[in-house]
Amino acid sequence: MSLDKVVAGAAEAVAGVPAGASVAVGGFGLAGIPWFLIEALLEQGADDLTIVSNNCGVDGAGLGLLLERRRISRVIASYVGENKEFARQYLAGELTVELTPQGTLAERLRAGGAGIGAFYTPAGVGTLVADGGLPWRHHPDGTVAVASPPKEVRTFRGREMVLEEGIVTDVALVRAAVADRAGNCRFHAAARNFNPVVAMAGRLTVVEAERVVDTGDLHPDDVHLPGVFVQRVVALSPEQAARKDVEKRTTRGERPAEED
Structure with a gap:
């Protein structure tokens, strides 16, 4: 089937x-x-x-x-x-x-x-990622309305790691x-x-x-x-499949002709 x-x-x-x-x-x-x-x-x-x-x-x-x-x-x-x-x-x-x-x-x-x-990773230990306080949302006046909470940190084989869901x-x-x-x-x-x-x-x-x-x-x-x-x-159609936009297109102009 x-x-x-x-x-x-x-x-x-x-x-x-x-x-x-x-x-x-x-x-x-x-x-x-x-x-x-x-x-x-x-x-x-x-x-x-x-x-x-x-x-x-x-x-x-x-x-x-x-x-x-x-x-x-x-x-x-x-x-x-x-x-x-x-x-x-x-x-x-x-x-x-x-x-x-x-x-x-x-x-x-x-x-x-x-x-x-969830899993433990060393990425973010000692920063706001683990300690909490990253601004998740602001008030219109720019002050922090919602901040990230602190996350559990444990030590494995002598290295601190943070729990991520x-x-x-x-x-x-x-x-x-x-x-x-x-x-x-x-x-x-x-x-x-x-x-x-x-x-x-x-x-x-x-x-x-x-x-x-x-x-x-x-x-x-x-x-x-x-x-x-x-x-x-x-x-996708062939035309749709061909669509691949570029974030930045940088081109170089022609090099000036070398003098004799």
């Missing part, structure tokens, strides 16, 4: 995401971003979302679109980046932001997907280079980034794939994410 997880399109894939949902989103900067699933969620209208992602897109693109439409109330991320609207909402007291060390964020997602409730989200949105109809996925180069651990953390994981192949066409050694973590697959 075959298991076909391919759905008609991005709109159908995110149709049931409710207001107040927690959503893990793959990508790093603009690499490996599930562009079309994000845009479908924007059109779908769910709000009061908690977003778990390395960063929150850029102004006018990716998760930045959800921010601009006030669909996000809380972000768990490791990097604010170059998104001016993200910074503005955070400093104005319109957005709750839980900044987390990047490696810790990746492990929190992986742990949640693996059924691990695993993350499980209602939904995960992922971008893959290739997926088969059973949801097994392969990612391309740096676009793999957070996508596998994001997929693991979602109770409902949706993948937009640049190319969809029949089940069995992917060699087992080429599978980066097993289909057991995926519930829905959206096949």
Whole structure:
């Protein structure tokens, strides 16, 4: 019996995401971003979302679109980046932001997907990450409205470590280079980034794939994410698959001709 997880399109894939949902989103900067699933969620209208992602897109693109439409109330991320609207909402007291060390964020997602409730890590010991006091939300006047609580610290083999909780989200949105109809996925180069651990953390994981192949066409050694973590697959058109925006494009002018 075959298991076909391919759905008609991005709109159908995110149709049931409710207001107040927690959503893990793959990508790093603009690499490996599930562009079309994000845009479908924007059109779908769910709000009061908690977003778990390395960063929150850029102004006018990716998760930045959800921010601009006030669909996000809380972000768990490791990097604010170059998104001016993200910074503005955070400093104005319109957005709750839980900044987390990047490696810790990746492990929190992986742990949640693996059924691990929490783990100890040395990252953040001796800082506000462990001691508490990181501003999660501001008042409009800039004072701190909500600060992070202190976390448990224990010593293992003579080294202090802080307890971090695993993350499980209602939904995960992922971008893959290739997926088969059973949801097994392969990612391309740096676009793999957070996508596998994001997929693991979602109770409902949706993948937009640049190319969809029949089940069995992917060699087992080429599978980066097993289909057991995926519930829905959206096949992109060639035009959609070709969309890969760049955060910054730097070019160099022609070198002046050398004098004889």
